[in-house]
Amino acid sequence: MLATQPKEVLMRLTVDGQEIEVDAEPDMPLLWALRDLAGKTGPKFGCGVAACGACTVVIDGQPVRSCSLPVGDVTGSVTTIEGLAVDGKLHPVQQAWLEEQVAQCGYCQAGQIMSAYALLEEIENPTDEDIDNAMGGNLCRCGTYPRIRAAIKRAANLKLARA
Amino acid sequence: MSQFLSKHTAVRPTRRWFLVGAGVTTGGLAVGYRPVLAAPDIAQTTPAKVQANPFQTYVEITKENRIIIHSSQFEMGQGSYFGIATLVMEELDGDWAQVDVVGGYGNTAFYGNLAWGGAAQATGGSTSMGSSWERYRKAGAAARALLVAAAAQRWDVPAGEIKVASGVVSHASGMQARYGDLAEAAAGMPVPDDVPLKPRDKWAQIGSDSLKRYDSAGKTNGAQTYTIDLMMEGLQTAVMIHPPKFGAEIESFDATKAKALDGIVDVVQTPRGIAVVGRDTWTALKGRDLVEVTWNEEKAEERGTAEIMAEYNKAADDLGAATARDDGNTPAAFASAEKIIEGHYEFPYLVHASIEPLNAAARINEDGTIDVWGGHQMPDLYQAAAAQVGGTTPDKVRLHVMKTGGSFGRRAVLDADVIIEAVSTARALGRGKPVKVQWTRENDMRGGRYRPAYVHAVKAGLDKKGNVVALHDHIVGQSVLGGSTSAAMIKNGIDPTSVEGATNLPYAIPNLKVELTTTDVNIPVLWWRSVGSTHTAYAVETLIDELAAAANRDPVDFRLSMLGHHPRHAAVLKVAAEKAGWDKPLPEGRFRGVALHESLSTYVADVVEITLNDENGFKVDRVVCAVDCGTAINPDQIRAQMEGGIGFGLGAILQEELTLKGGVVDQENYDTYTPLRIEQMPRVEVHIVPSEEPPTGVGEPGVPPIGPAIANALRAATGKTIRKLPIIKNMSGMTP
Numbered sequence: 005m006l007a008t009q010p011k012e013v014l015m016r017l018t019v020d021g022q023e024i025e026v027d028a029e030p031d032m033p034l035l036w037a038l039r040d041l042a043g044k045t046g047p048k049f050g051c052g053v054a055a056c057g058a059c060t061v062v063i064d065g066q067p068v069r070s071c072s073l074p075v076g077d078v079t080g081s082v083t084t085i086e087g088l089a090v091d092g093k094l095h096p097v098q099q100a101w102l103e104e105q106v107a108q109c110g111y112c113q114a115g116q117i118m119s120a121y122a123l124l125e126e127i128e129n130p131t132d133e134d135i136d137n138a139m140g141g142n143l144c145r146c147g148t149y150p151r152i153r154a155a156i157k158r159a160a161n162l163k164l165a166r167a
Numbered sequence: 168m169s170q171f172l173s174k175h176t177a178v179r180p181t182r183r184w185f186l187v188g189a190g191v192t193t194g195g196l197a198v199g200y201r202p203v204l205a206a207p208d209i210a211q212t213t214p215a216k217v218q219a220n221p222f223q224t225y226v227e228i229t230k231e232n233r234i235i236i237h238s239s240q241f242e243m244g245q246g247s248y249f250g251i252a253t254l255v256m257e258e259l260d261g262d263w264a265q266v267d268v269v270g271g272y273g274n275t276a277f278y279g280n281l282a283w284g285g286a287a288q289a290t291g292g293s294t295s296m297g298s299s300w301e302r303y304r305k306a307g308a309a310a311r312a313l314l315v316a317a318a319a320q321r322w323d324v325p326a327g328e329i330k331v332a333s334g335v336v337s338h339a340s341g342m343q344a345r346y347g348d349l350a351e352a353a354a355g356m357p358v359p360d361d362v363p364l365k366p367r368d369k370w371a372q373i374g375s376d377s378l379k380r381y382d383s384a385g386k387t388n389g390a391q392t393y394t395i396d397l398m399m400e401g402l403q404t405a406v407m408i409h410p411p412k413f414g415a416e417i418e419s420f421d422a423t424k425a426k427a428l429d430g431i432v433d434v435v436q437t438p439r440g441i442a443v444v445g446r447d448t449w450t451a452l453k454g455r456d457l458v459e460v461t462w463n464e465e466k467a468e469e470r471g472t473a474e475i476m477a478e479y480n481k482a483a484d485d486l487g488a489a490t491a492r493d494d495g496n497t498p499a500a501f502a503s504a505e506k507i508i509e510g511h512y513e514f515p516y517l518v519h520a521s522i523e524p525l526n527a528a529a530r531i532n533e534d535g536t537i538d539v540w541g542g543h544q545m546p547d548l549y550q551a552a553a554a555q556v557g558g559t560t561p562d563k564v565r566l567h568v569m570k571t572g573g574s575f576g577r578r579a580v581l582d583a584d585v586i587i588e589a590v591s592t593a594r595a596l597g598r599g600k601p602v603k604v605q606w607t608r609e610n611d612m613r614g615g616r617y618r619p620a621y622v623h624a625v626k627a628g629l630d631k632k633g634n635v636v637a638l639h640d641h642i643v644g645q646s647v648l649g650g651s652t653s654a655a656m657i658k659n660g661i662d663p664t665s666v667e668g669a670t671n672l673p674y675a676i677p678n679l680k681v682e683l684t685t686t687d688v689n690i691p692v693l694w695w696r697s698v699g700s701t702h703t704a705y706a707v708e709t710l711i712d713e714l715a716a717a718a719n720r721d722p723v724d725f726r727l728s729m730l731g732h733h734p735r736h737a738a739v740l741k742v743a744a745e746k747a748g749w750d751k752p753l754p755e756g757r758f759r760g761v762a763l764h765e766s767l768s769t770y771v772a773d774v775v776e777i778t779l780n781d782e783n784g785f786k787v788d789r790v791v792c793a794v795d796c797g798t799a800i801n802p803d804q805i806r807a808q809m810e811g812g813i814g815f816g817l818g819a820i821l822q823e824e825l826t827l828k829g830g831v832v833d834q835e836n837y838d839t840y841t842p843l844r845i846e847q848m849p850r851v852e853v854h855i856v857p858s859e860e861p862p863t864g865v866g867e868p869g870v871p872p873i874g875p876a877i878a879n880a881l882r883a884a885t886g887k888t889i890r891k892l893p894i895i896k897n898m899s900g901m902t903p
Contacts (some may be wrong), residue, residue: 032449040404040447044397046389047854048572050522051608055837058522085389094388096224101387105379105803108811109244110386110574111393111523135847145522145573146244147814149848153806 015075019044020087029031030076034068037075038084038126046085046114050143057142060115067122069141085114088121095167097121115143120156129160134166212842214687224277226255228314229628232347234261235546237271239278240288240299241544242382243574246868247803249380250296253305253800257372258307258365261346262334270568272546282333289545289580291694293767293864296800299860308362316868318344367859376802382570385738394526394541394569396868397603398806400529403432405592406451408441408458412467412830413615413690417441417460420486425457431557434458437591438556439584444592444602452607466828468689471828472516475620475688479643480511483624487641487682489660492670493872495678500637504628508713513891514627514644514702515824517618517695522613523572525585529553529593530601536563537593538601541586542571542578552583556590575815576694579605580616609835615691617825619645621665623706633718635729637678640669640706645692646685660685664694668703668766674711674729690827696815697867700766705820707895708762708875709888717764722879723749735795736763739772742793746854747774757788760880762872770795770856772814773876775849779884784895787817787849789875794853797860806853812869813851820845822893 014025019042026041033052038061040042047070050058054069061070064080088095094102097120107113116139123130123138130138135156144152193395227235236255242248248268256263271278272288279285279301311331319326321344337343349770372378379807397829410416411494420441421432430450435442441457445451500505527541537557543549543566554561571578589604596602606614623646628637646662648654656663659684663670669681717724723744730737740763744750753759756779763772776789792809799805821842826833834840874892881898882888891897 028449028705036447036449039396039451043398044389045392045398048393048523049395049605050524050572051837053608053836053838056608058524089388098387102379102383105383105807107244107380107383107386108246108807109521109523109571109573110383110391111244111521113386114389117387139845142520143842143844145520145575145815145842147811147843147848148807149814149843149845150810152845153848 017042017075017078018081020082020084026075028075031074033071034061034073034075034078034082035070038070038082044084044086048111048129050112054141055143056112057110057115057119060118060142062122064116065122065125067119083118085117088117095121096162097124097155097159100155100162104151104155104158106148106151106155108148112142112144116144116152119161120152123156124160124163128164130156168722169731174756201722206694224271224274225303225367226310228257228310228346229349229772230350232265233267234259234265234346236266236268236303238268239271239280239288239302240295241270241542241574243290243542243544243571243578243789246380246801247290247295248382249804250800252381253372253378254299255307255310258304259311260331260333263381268382269704270543270546270566272543272566273550275510277548278546284784285638287545287547288545289579290874291544291576292698293769293867295866296862297768303347304364305362308364309358312359312362313356314346314349316356317349318342321352321358322350338416338743339645339714373798373800374802380490380804385443391570393523393572394528394603395523395605395903397528397540398516399601401599402601402603403444403446403596404448404451405435405442405444405602406448407439407588407604407606407610408455408460409610409614410440410462410467412464412469413691415462415464415467418463420458421461422458424459425454428454428457433596435586435592435595437588438586439588442588442592442604448605466689467830469830471830472620472826473828475752476513476622479620479622479686480513482686483511483641483643484623485684488684489682491661491666491681491683493680494676495637496638497639497678497680500678501626501628501639503630504636504643505631506717507626508710508717509624509626509818510890511705512623512702514623514705515892516620516690517701517819518612518825518834519573519577519616519693520574520612520837520840521571521575521577521696524606524608526605527585527588527589528601528602529557529602531593531598532555532770533598534561535598536565537590538565538567539586539590540567540569541589542574543568544574544578545581548581549583549586552586553590555841556587557594559782575617576604576698578627580693584614584616586686591786598852598859608837612825612835612840613832616693617690618695618701619692619724621702623711624701625706627714628709629714629718633720634710635674635676635714638672638676638707638710639680639682641682641684642666642669642703643684644686645688645690647692647694647698649685664699665698666687666703668764669699669707671765672707673733673765674726676729685889696812697766697870700764700871701784701819704762704766704871704877705874705892707763708872709878709882709890712760712762712875712879712882713888716882726763727795731738735770736765739763739770739793739795742854742856743772743774743791746793746852747789747791749774758880758884760876760878760883762879764868764875765873766868768863769865771809771868771872772854773872775873775876775880777877777880777884783852783899785815785884787847790849790851790873790876792851792853793856794865795856795858796857796865796868796870797862799855799858800862802855805855808865809853809869810851812867813873814843814848816870817847817877820877820892820894823845824893824896841842
């Protein structure tokens with residue numbers, strides 16, 4: 005008995021401002037399509053069940069766990085960590101991450117930064133509670149949480165200063 | 168396919184290199200060095216110890232002016248590469264913008280861990296700075312001296328007239344050169360026997376609070392390459408099927424359906440399980456679901472943690488199998504004690520749960536040599552293991568030391584687990600076919616190598632004056648070192664990693680006995696960030712606190728009164744208490760706890776503040792941490808490691824627990840095994856106690872004190888000590 009045969013389906017995606025086509029079955033999670041087919045390794049795999057947030061990307065302003073979203077269900081424009089800087093200029097969130105020296109191993113930070121980016125698009129000046137609510141889905145096993153908090157507040161200020 | 172072409176530049180050997188003190192064409196080869204190898208076997212044509220000059224293998228300067236430091240120590244997030252770069256740069260006076268650090272391997276004489284006698288290259292026990300302190304400063308100083316000598320010769324001026332700043336060598340005559348311009352000439356200069364190191368008062372890098380990690384950019388823009396991100400021509404991805412119980416073996420398996428799936432390349436039996444190889448991760452995962460395996464469970468561990476802990480509790484009341492420390496006469500002291508406190512502590516199995524699940528990539532090359540990419544925390548051992556599985560000799564194995572998404576001990580595994588899987592899968596696929604073995608979270612959580620479960624039976628006695636006259640701790644649990652290549656460290660039935668933190672108790676207690684009963688359970692265990700101190704610190708520091716309460720003494724004063732011979736312990740305790748405002752009253756509903764612990768020669772004291780809430784729970788508001796790790800190399804990284812260690816330890820003590828039923832692990836992902844999340848992270852203040860002692864490590868010692876400090880705050884609030892972990896699960900019925 006043969007298992008599922010390949011379907012010749014080219015999925016069209018907009019990722020980091022570029023139109024791309026990936027040869028994926030529609031049930032492939034966006035994470036694996038990005039990483040294995042589109043060469044976008046910035047988003048990371050950590051759990052596969054939307055429990056750690058390492059795979060977070062932003063779709064139309066909303067943080068999304070790409071490990072649990074079938075690529076066939078993606079409708080909007082996808083932004084990954086690799087598309088956050090504009091013309092080589094770091095996004096204020098990235099700049100704040102550097103200034104606060106947040107990263108240790110760095111593995112979860114792409115997801116953390118994307119969640120923080122989405123938070124600041126939504127709330128200009130988040131409180132500690134806003135930060136806890138927005139970042140609660142992103143695990144950091146190195147324990148960089150105090151610096152993540154500080155970096156989000158710094159990023160809010162940087163963003164306002166740039167605006 | 169272009170995106171699969173090497174993004175990982177380390178794959179390509181480069182000729183643009185220069186190793187200080189070495190001839191350009193021979194020096195690197197003489198020491199078996201990765202960047203210069205066309206084929207690793209060439210390296211072995213010269214005996215490893217043919218010359219003993221350590222400068223040859225640590226600092227590489229390219230003609231393009233890059234400074235590439237070759238690290239003996241592994242980087243897993245803890246900042247060892249940055250620390251080592253700081254030591255080199257202090258003496259080298261180079262330009263930080265030019266710095267990179269890569270993992271060295273393949274020559275124990277140069278990379279052996281000096282904290283362990285240099286016998287093997289390995290990272291662990293928070294030894295990286297201790298091992299590197301002289302080695303890498305000397306390497307930097309020697310490199311600088313050679314560059315100056317080369318400039319002096321080229322310009323025909325006395326070396327003493329040459330100035331060096333930020334990687335530029337200059338002379339009053341107007342001559343000027345970058346390090347890269349001098350690199351080749353410097354390589355040919357005779358290496359001085361000894362180069363003086365800068366005195367402490369001239370340091371500009373060591374101890375600098377403004378110095379930032381050189382490796383942060385790639386960790387904020389997605390560019391940092393981890394093993395999971397490897398790309399190379401023809402790379403396939405394999406996912407693993409492991410036995411459902413520890414000790415179970417493959418009886419047979421049927422891969423027909425899996426192999427029929429488009430994109431499945433092969434299904435391979437390895438010594439540790441079945442590797443399902445696919446063109447991409449998702450395809451491999453789908454194929455994995457279709458493999459049918461029959462397991463032979465004759466030798467499998469069938470017990471659950473409930474039975475195991477019941478057995479441990481029973482054993483803990485018997486005599487210990489071995490005695491680790493026995494001062495005075497504890498039975499006599501207990502007989503005459505005024506007050507006795509006793510009980511059992513229970514500690515569950517814990518998982519490292521690094522966010523990057525285990526992985527490794529391997530390729531058997533056409534010439535029979537092997538490339539292995541991975542988190543090579545124990546390079547000597549992994550090189551040997553890869554050679555054995557790959558059917559060759561260690562000198563034919565080229566390692567690519569990748570940065571990893573955490574380790575906490577998990578990448579230092581004595582049976583080289585995922586390395587073996589990758590190499591055996593690559594061998595099955597055939598020459599020239601690279602494969603990356605990628606574990607899922609479920610593989611990682613159910614794959615064993617846990618912090619062992621332990622029971623401590625403790626008993627302590629006070630005399631009439633409230634002095635501690637006797638303390639007895641009987642520890643029951645598995646040995647991390649037992650059955651491993653490090654089993655030789657077990658002396659007289661004592662695995663030192665089972666009892667550390669209890670046997671070296673600093674308090675002046677005249678009658679002190681620590682016993683150990685090592686158990687035989689077929690659940691694989693491993694060192695887990697701060698190892699023995701993960702449980703011993705909790706047991707002894709909560710016990711000391713209970714004794715203080717029973718003696719009606721202040722917990723800080725009580726400890727200080729027993730620390731007369733341990734000034735470094737006393738100093739961190741005083742700093743933490745003072746900075747926390749220990750003597751100041753707290754608002755209603757808020758409580759303090761304190762704990763003090765030395766692990767791996769670093770001294771840490773925590774004072775915590777918690778608030779009880781209406782739901783019979785509590786919130787950790789604030790942690791004040793004082794640390795003495797000798798000379799502070801990177802103060803901000805010391806703070807980062809204390810913060811992180813506190814978060815790591817707090818998650819474990821509050822809510823982490825791995826359980827088994829009938830030999831099967833209950834948890835499989837982060838929804839049921841729950842590390843700390845941001846909303847649970849308290850405010851942390853770290854105070855570094857100034858010291859001129861040699862540096863000790865900070866990766867692990869931040870972990871042990873937080874648990875007992877929290878438990879002591881809870882005892883202050885409720886009058887009860889939680890002796891069974893994790894806390895949240897076991898605090899029902901506690902009321903203020």
